[in-house]
Amino acid sequence: xxxxxxxxxxxxxxxxxxxxxxxxxxxxxxxxxxxxxxxxxxxxxxxxxxxxxxxxxxxxxxxxxxxxxxxxxxxxxxxxxxxxxxxxxxxxxxxxxxxxxxxxxxxxxxxxxxxxxxxxxxxxxxxxxxxxxxxxxxxxxxxxxxxxxxxxxxxxxxxxxxxxxxxxxxxxxxxxxxxxxxxxxxxxxxxxxxxxxxxxxxxxxxxxxxxxxxxxxxxxxxxxxxxxxxxxxxxxxxxxxxxxxxxxxxxxxxxxxxxxxxxxxxxxxxxxxxxxxxxxxxxxxxxxxxxxxxxxxxxxxxxxxxxxxxxxxxxxxxxxxxxxxxxxxxxxxxxxxxxxxxxxxxxxxxxxxxxxxxxxxxxxxxxxxxxxxxxxxxxxxxxxxxxxxxxxxxxxxxxxxxxxxxxxxxxxxxxxxxxxxxxxxxxxxxxxxxxxxxxxxxxxxxxxxxxxxxxxxxxxxxxxxxxxxxxxxxxxxxxxxxxxxxxxxxxxxxxxxxxxxxxxxxxxxxxxxxxx
Amino acid sequence: xxxxxxxxxxxxxxxxxxxxxxxxxxxxxxxxxxxxxxxxxxxxxxxxxxxxxxxxxxxxxxxxxxxxxxxxxxxxxxxxxxxxxxxxxxxxxxxxxxxxxxxxxxxxxxxxxxxxxxxxxxxxxxxxxxxxxxxxxxxxxxxxxxxxxxxxxxxxxxxxxxxxxxxxxxxxxxxxxxxxxxxxxxxxxxxxxxxxxxxxxxxxxxxxxxxxxxxxxxxxxxxxxxxxxxxxxxxxxxxxxxxxxxxxxxxxxxxxxxxxxxxxxxxxxxxxxxxxxxxxxxxxxxxxxxxxxxxxxxxxxxxxxxxxxxxxxxxxxxxxxxxxxxxxxxxxxxxxxxxxxxxxxxxxxxxxxxxxxxxxxxxxxxxxxxxxxxxxxxxxxxxxxxxxxxxxxxxxxxxxxxxxxxxxxxxxxxxxxxxxxxxxxxxxxxxxxxxxxxxxxxxxx
Ligand SMILES: Nc1ncnc2c1ncn2[C@@H]1O[C@H](COP(=O)(O)OP(=O)(O)OP(=O)(O)O)[C@@H](O)[C@H]1O
Ligand SMILES: [Mg+2]
Numbered sequence: 029x030x031x032x033x034x035x036x037x038x039x040x041x042x043x044x045x046x047x048x049x050x051x052x053x054x055x056x057x058x059x060x061x062x063x064x065x066x067x068x069x070x071x072x073x074x075x076x077x078x079x080x081x082x083x084x085x086x087x088x089x090x091x092x093x094x095x096x097x098x099x100x101x102x103x104x105x106x107x108x109x110x111x112x113x114x115x116x117x118x119x120x121x122x123x124x125x126x127x128x129x130x131x132x133x134x135x136x137x138x139x140x141x142x143x144x145x146x147x148x149x150x151x152x153x154x155x156x157x158x159x160x161x162x163x164x165x166x167x168x169x170x171x172x173x174x175x176x177x178x179x180x181x182x183x184x185x186x187x188x189x190x191x192x193x194x195x196x197x198x199x200x201x202x203x204x205x206x207x208x209x210x211x212x213x214x215x216x217x218x219x220x221x222x223x224x225x226x227x228x229x230x231x232x233x234x235x236x237x238x239x240x241x242x243x244x245x246x247x248x249x250x251x252x253x254x255x256x257x258x259x260x261x262x263x264x265x266x267x268x269x270x271x272x273x274x275x276x277x278x279x280x281x282x283x284x285x286x287x288x289x290x291x292x293x294x295x296x297x298x299x300x301x302x303x304x305x306x307x308x309x310x311x312x313x314x315x316x317x318x319x320x321x322x323x324x325x326x327x328x329x330x331x332x333x334x335x336x337x338x339x340x341x342x343x344x345x346x347x348x349x350x351x352x353x354x355x356x357x358x359x360x361x362x363x364x365x366x367x368x369x370x371x372x373x374x375x376x377x378x379x380x381x382x383x384x385x386x387x388x389x390x391x392x393x394x395x396x397x398x399x400x401x402x403x404x405x406x407x408x409x410x411x412x413x414x415x416x417x418x419x420x421x422x423x424x425x426x427x428x429x430x431x432x433x434x435x436x437x438x439x440x441x442x443x444x445x446x447x448x449x450x451x452x453x454x455x456x457x458x459x460x461x462x463x464x465x466x467x468x469x470x471x472x473x474x475x476x477x478x479x480x481x482x483x484x485x486x487x488x489x490x491x492x493x494x495x496x497x498x499x500x501x502x503x504x505x506x507x508x509x510x511x512x513x514x515x516x517x518x519x520x521x522x523x524x525x526x527x528x529x530x531x532x533x534x535x536x537x538x539x540x541x542x543x544x
Numbered sequence: 545x546x547x548x549x550x551x552x553x554x555x556x557x558x559x560x561x562x563x564x565x566x567x568x569x570x571x572x573x574x575x576x577x578x579x580x581x582x583x584x585x586x587x588x589x590x591x592x593x594x595x596x597x598x599x600x601x602x603x604x605x606x607x608x609x610x611x612x613x614x615x616x617x618x619x620x621x622x623x624x625x626x627x628x629x630x631x632x633x634x635x636x637x638x639x640x641x642x643x644x645x646x647x648x649x650x651x652x653x654x655x656x657x658x659x660x661x662x663x664x665x666x667x668x669x670x671x672x673x674x675x676x677x678x679x680x681x682x683x684x685x686x687x688x689x690x691x692x693x694x695x696x697x698x699x700x701x702x703x704x705x706x707x708x709x710x711x712x713x714x715x716x717x718x719x720x721x722x723x724x725x726x727x728x729x730x731x732x733x734x735x736x737x738x739x740x741x742x743x744x745x746x747x748x749x750x751x752x753x754x755x756x757x758x759x760x761x762x763x764x765x766x767x768x769x770x771x772x773x774x775x776x777x778x779x780x781x782x783x784x785x786x787x788x789x790x791x792x793x794x795x796x797x798x799x800x801x802x803x804x805x806x807x808x809x810x811x812x813x814x815x816x817x818x819x820x821x822x823x824x825x826x827x828x829x830x831x832x833x834x835x836x837x838x839x840x841x842x843x844x845x846x847x848x849x850x851x852x853x854x855x856x857x858x859x860x861x862x863x864x865x866x867x868x869x870x871x872x873x874x875x876x877x878x879x880x881x882x883x884x885x886x887x888x889x890x891x892x893x894x895x896x897x898x899x900x901x902x903x904x905x906x907x908x909x910x911x912x913x914x915x916x917x918x919x920x921x922x923x924x925x926x927x928x929x930x931x932x933x934x935x936x937x938x939x940x941x942x943x944x945x946x947x948x949x950x951x952x953x954x955x956x957x958x959x960x961x962x963x964x965x966x967x968x969x970x971x972x973x974x975x976x977x978x979x980x981x982x983x984x985x986x987x988x989x
Contacts, residue, residue, distance in 0.1 A: 344835060366837035375835065383835055386828035388895040397825060398836040400818040407817040415759040451836075 035060040035194060035225050036081075041092035043076055043085065045438065047430035050076040051090070052249040058194070058242075063216060063226045065236045067267050068246035069470040070442025071428040074229045075119060077246070078196050081227075082116040083109040096194075113193030117183045117200060119441060119468070120381060125172035130154040132171055133186045157185040161215055175329065177208030184215065195219065195226045199441070201235060202468045205329045205496055213239050231442075231470050233264040245270035272472045279475055280503035281482045283522070287506060288319030292459050292490055297351035299339040309335040309346055311514040317459060317490035322481060324505030325494045326530050332514035333494045334378060337461045341375040342368040355458070369398060372458035376448055376465055378494070380441075384448040387437040391429060392418035394436050394447050399455040421450035426476065441468045449480065460484060461492045466500060478504050498527050510534050577888060577901065577937070581908050588915030595918050596911070599790035602783075603797060607718065607865060609910040610799035611636070611858035613903055615881035616888075617810050618854035620902040623885050624814075625847045626827040626894030627676065627683035631690030632881060633874035635852050636859030638694035639664050643860055644707040644869035654713035658860060665856025668694065669849030677844035686848075691878070699871045706870040709863055717864020719798040730788035731795035738784025745776050799861050806854075811899045823847060827894030883930070884909055887937045908933070 036058040043051040051073045058064045066074050080090050083103030094101045096112060103109040106116070123132045130150050138145040139153065154167040161181045171179060180200055187195055197216070201209040209232075216226050217239055230236055236243060243262060245252040252270050255262050269275050293316045301307040309332045317323050325333045338345035340353065342365035353360050355371060362368045368375075377383035385394055395418045396403055403413040418432035425446045429439060436447055445468065452460060462481070466474045481491050481504060495501050501508055508525050510518040510533035518533035588596040595601055615632050622629045643661040646652040652660060668690070675686040721733035728735070749769055756764075787796040814820035822843045825833035834840050858877070863869040888905025890897030909930060916926045 341835075342837075364837075364839070365835060366839065369837045377835060382829075383831050386825055386832050386895065388824070388828040393821070397821070397833075400821060404818055407819060409816050409818060409821065411816070412755055412758045419760075 033060045034058065035097060037093075037095040038077070038081060039093040039095065041077065041080055041090055041094075043073075043080055043090040047434075050249055051080070053092070054246065054249065054251050056244055056251070057254070058225055058227060061220060061223050061225050062241040063220055063228060063239050065240040065243045066227060066229045066246060067233070067236060067243055067271055069271055069472055070445075070468075071440035072246040072271075072470075073249040074246055075198055075440065078116055078198055078227065078229065081109070082106055082114055082196060084116075110190050113191060114196065115187035115190055115192040115194075116196040117180075117187065117198065119198040119202070121176070121179050121183060123171045123179055123182060126170060128168045128170055129158070129165065129174075129182055129185075130167040132182060133157060133167075133189055135186075137189065153189070154185070157188055158182075160188060161185045162211065175208075176203045177205070177211070177329075180204065180208070180212060181215070184212075192224060195224055197226060197228045199229055199231065199468055201230060201232060208329075209235065231468060231474075233267050233471065236267065237262060237264060243267065247271060247273065268471050271470065279471070279478075280500075281475075281479050283322075283506060284320060284482065284486045287321045288488060290316045291319050291356050292317040293354040294340065295352045295354070297336065297340070297353075298349040299335060299346040299351075300349050302346050305347075308349070309514050310339060313351075313511075313514070313516045315509055315516060315519070317492060319488045319490060320485050321506045322485050322491045322493060322504055324501040324508040325492060325511060326498065326501055326508055327494075327511035327534050329496065331511045331534065333511050334463055335514070336511070337375055337463055337492070337494060338377075340368075341365060341373060341461065344375075369455055369457075372456070373461065374398070374452035374455050374457035374459070375461045376452050376463060378464040378467060380444050380448050384451075385436050385444060388435070390435050391422070391427070391432040391439070391447055395421055395432075395450045395454055398451050402454070402456075417454060418450075421447075421454070425450055425480070442470055442473050445469055446473070446477075449477070453480075453484075457489065459490045459492065461494070463494045464496065465493065466495070466497070474500070498530060501530075502527070512536060577904050577908065580937075581904055581911065584908060584911050584915070588911065588918070592915060592918045596915055597786060599786050600794070601914065601918070602786050603720075603790050603794050605910060605914050606800040606803075607797045608914075609906065610797065610803045611717075611861045611865075612877055612880045612884065612910070613803055613906045614806060614854055614858045614861070615877055616884040616902040616906045617806055617899055618851035619878075619881040620885045620888070620890055620897045620899055621810070621814065621823055621847050622683070622851050623882075623890045623892075624827045624894060624897045625823050625844060626830070627844070627848070628882065629672075629683060629687045629848070629851045629855075630878050631672065631687040631694060632851065632855040632858070633877035634691045634694035634698065635665065635668050635855040635874075636862065636877060637698040637869075637871075637874040638668070638701070638859070639856035640859040640863040640869040640873050641698050641702040641707060643713075644709050644863060645701065647709055647713060648707055654710060654715075657713060658716070661856050661860045662853055665853040665859075666849060668856070669852030670845075672852060673845035673848035676848050677841040683848065698873070702869065702871060704871045706868045708868045711867070713860075714864040714867045716798055716802065717861045718867070719864075720793070720795045721798070721801070723795065730785070731790070732788075734788035734795040735784060737796060737801075738780060738788065741784075742777055742780045745780060746773060749773055799865070802857075802861065807899060807903055814899055819843070819846070824895060827896075829895070880906075880909060883934045887934060889941070905937075908937075 034057050036056070038054065038056040040053040040055060041051050042049070042053055054073065054077055056064075056066075056077065066077070068074050076085075079085050081094065081103075083105050086104045087102035094103075096114070101109075101112065103112070103114075109116075124135070127135070130147070133154050134145075134150050139149045140146060141149070151167055158165070158167060158181075161184050163178060163181045163185070165174065165178065171182065174182070184195070195216075200212055204212065213235060216228065219226065228236070228240070237257075240257055240262075242257060243255045245255070245267065247270070255266070255270070260266070265275060293314075295314045297310055297313045298308060299310040301309050313336060315323070325336075327333045335345050339348060340362060342362050344365055353362060360371050362371060362373070381387065386397070389397070392414050396414050400409060403410050403417060415432065421427065422429065422432055427439070427446045427450070428443050436444055439447065445465070449465070460481075465481075466477055469477065478500070481493065485491055485506075493501065493505060502522070502525055505525075506522055508518075508520050508522075508530065509516050510520075510530055512534055517536070518529070520529065520533075585596065615636075619629060619632070639661050642664055643657050646660055647654065647657045672683075672686050672690050675681045676683045721731060721737060723731045723733055725732045749772065753769060814823065822833065822838045825836065825838050826840050826843050830840050859874060862873060866873075884906030885897060885902045886892070886905070887908055888897070888901035888903070890902065912930060912933060913926060916929060921929075
């Protein structure tokens with residue numbers, strides 16, 4: 029076998045933050061034109077390694093050596109790594125919502141003529157780039173009018189414009205649905221065909237298995253192994269074993285058998301889109317939750333699941349039109365979020381950075397933020413109690429941090445998600461609504477979160493779980509509702525539900541709703 | 545899963561010094577600005593041949609700046625919540641003249657007049673808060689309008705004339721702690737005040753150590769506390785003797801006492817109450833705050849209202865100091881207050897800032913003003929210098945964040961305690977050699 033040239037060698041990279049050694053002599057070697065995946069638990073150091081590579085953490089702030097295209101590279105910022113053809117697309121997209129596709133693609137890189145921006149040329153180039161990523165939208169469309177999947181493609185178009193040689197994607201499909209994910213993966217494969225190497229970070233192991241040529245596994249800031257897919261014959265279990273150091277037996281916990289009475293009921297819930305008055309995002313929906321029951325909500329992106337949940341949670345989305353909510357047989361009013369919290373309802377948002385956390389806060393402030401009254405006397409906060417609460421959750425949810433006084437912005441994505449979970453568990457809800465609770469979370473932590481969900485149910489609480497991952501919906505829920513275009517189209521018990529039936533109900537309104 | 549690699553945090557003196565300001569994520573910045581204040585004071589003390597820390601000058605300094613510092617207290621809360629208030633100077637002037645008229649024409653007794661002034665402030669604040677919180681007009685616009693409205697209001701109500709106020713009222717602006725008891729060559733009232741402060745400092749330190757041990761977090765070694773207390777008490781004693789040793793009839797000003805009480809009160813509110821927490825939450829991420837059950841409109845309303853009440857108080861103190869209310873009162877105060885807040889480490893985008901930091905920021909401006917005047921520098925050049933200081937203070941901060949480097953002060957302190965100096969979210973270490981000289985972290989597996 030011919031020795032393939034390497035495009036990148038990262039040698040014994042060590043990176044420390046105060047109190048945390050995020051990377052400990054990590055090595056990574058990427059061959060020219062391959063797709064190289066990086067796997068590891070939350071906080072293993074994946075994003076940090078990529079930030080070192082792309083100059084976010086400049087030369088001098090880490091130890092070790094980066095050899096790129098045969099030369100030792102010392103990037104002092106993102107610009108210098110981009111100049112060398114390394115482009116990173118971060119976990120959080122960095123497009124400007126108010127600007128058009130064209131403007132975003134050429135931001136900071138505008139084609140000029142006679143000292144002014146040549147928009148005609150820019151648009152011509154943009155159409156070209158969009159064709160290459162398979163996006164058919166008008167290049168004048170504002171970014172805010174595009175879905176996440178398309179935004180991701182714009183990011184890649186932007187990278188292509190910078191004549192990328194090594195593309196880094198940090199959890200690119202975390203927020204995408206199946207179809208968009210597949211499109212993106214195909215695109216990455218297409219780029220590979222044109223000689224562009226990619227490094228991909230993802231917690232979706234099936235995707236990794238599908239497209240990778242090699243896989244490097246990090247654990248606790250150390251390189252554990254690099255697998256060659258062709259030689260080692262990799263599958264998901266093999267990757268998991270590398271990540272957590274053992275095989276994971278039951279990915280889904282056992283269901284508890286004693287499901288109680290219906291205690292939460294929504295009748296004929298109808299919500300109007302916040303801007304367009306003729307559009308109803310939730311139409312005449314009715315559903316129930318029993319004590320001790322985990323109820324799944326399946327649907328495509330934009331089917332109205334999040335809208336339904338948020339409109340119930342103190343009318344925080346859209347304009348309320350009609351409907352009733354009953355808890356323990358009595359009708360309740362949920363006119364604002366604090367009323368909802370007082371009625372024992374908690375909503376864990378799908379977007380932890382934008383809606384779930386104040387990134388300026390530290391962990392302990394965040395954990396108690398939704399129920400300060402529980403740790404205060406009158407208006408005065410008991411800071412000792414606050415600290416103990418945060419410590420308790422740090423231990424029980426295994427939040428990976430040196431202290432609970434650490435800022436939440438320093439946590440890895442998965443650990444931030446645990447902080448958000450802790451925040452809502454602390455409100456001691458009767459009904460916990462989880463919106464994509466495992467997005468961006470590693471397999472081990474996912475299993476832990478399923479365990480937590482089951483524990484809450486076993487305590488007699490009701491749990492609603494919105495998820496786009498059918499396996500987890502099927503594995504955790506006792507009952508699943510499907511939603512299509514704002515209407516509940518089906519209601520299946522765990523035994524009745526299977527991927528085909530679910531998908532059918534998620535994509536058409538045909539089947540009649542059967543109430544339990 | 546295995547446990548995180550955690551090194552025991554070194555807790556050196558500098559980190560604990562940071563805790564004096566309520567620690568948190570912006571403590572590094574505040575220590576920096578406190579250091580700058582000390583440097584400025586020492587510089588002017590030398591340059592003016594000892595005039596800066598002369599009792600007469602110092603008493604004057606407090607008297608002259610108390611009202612701007614009171615404004616800074618309200619302003620930092622407004623800025624933390626993500627707003628701004630440009631109307632404070634005009635609101636102060638408007639309230640001042642109404643209060644003066646209430647005593648001159650309607651014969652209100654001084655105490656009632658003060659209460660009346662605060663109510664006027666509250667009404668103005670409710671008006672502005674209504675527009676900001678419930679209508680959703682940006683505070684910049686609402687208070688720009690307020691700046692015009694209440695400046696005009698002041699001149700309309702007072703016919704652009706000056707209106708005198710009685711001495712009993714003026715006491716809040718130009719009064720001093722009284723003297724009594726045996727003749728000690730010092731003002732006994734001020735000595736007692738100093739004693740109380742000295743005791744409070746010790747009590748506070750004991751309390752914070754007790755809280756730390758209740759939290760089970762690693763306490764700073766006792767010597768750190770002792771060194772800290774010795775420094776603090778030395779400052780308290782020195783200041784007490786200065787204030788108590790001024791010209792006969794003068795001592796620590798009443799306006800300074802009002803300021804001190806407000807600083808304590810509002811530090812407590814912002815740090816230890818749910819309302820305070822909610823202000824930071826709204827400024828940090830109002831979406832998340834709303835979804836956590838924070839009534840953001842009410843918070844915005846109260847923050848704007850509070851600002852106008854404090855502006856009214858500041859206006860009355862200023863009127864007291866000059867024993868009359870005039871059409872030119874309060875011009876440009878909003879700028880001094882805003883500058884104080886930003887020099888004191890608040891973030892333009894909201895969510896970050898502290899009361900004590902803003903007071904220190906305000907003192908930097910005050911000492912600079914005062915020192916330059918003592919040196920005979922004209923008002924024109926003083927303005928230029930003040931502008932540059934604001935720009936440089938915030939510029940250095942922004943620059944060091946961007947570069948991922950600790951600020952100048954951070955650099956200075958890091959050799960001794962790198963963890964403390966770098967204990968900020970936006971800062972990453974630059975020089976790896978120093979860090980790796982530490983023993984490698986243990987990796988429990
Ligand atoms: N700016 C920072 N300051 C302090 N600690 C940090 C900082 N950034 C990351 N860390 C820590 O470094 C470790 C690695 O974080 P990193 O973000 O690289 O994890 P990750 O592998 O990308 O995890 P995830 O899958 O959750 O995204 C974590 O323990 C994290 O808390
Ligand atoms: Mg990451």
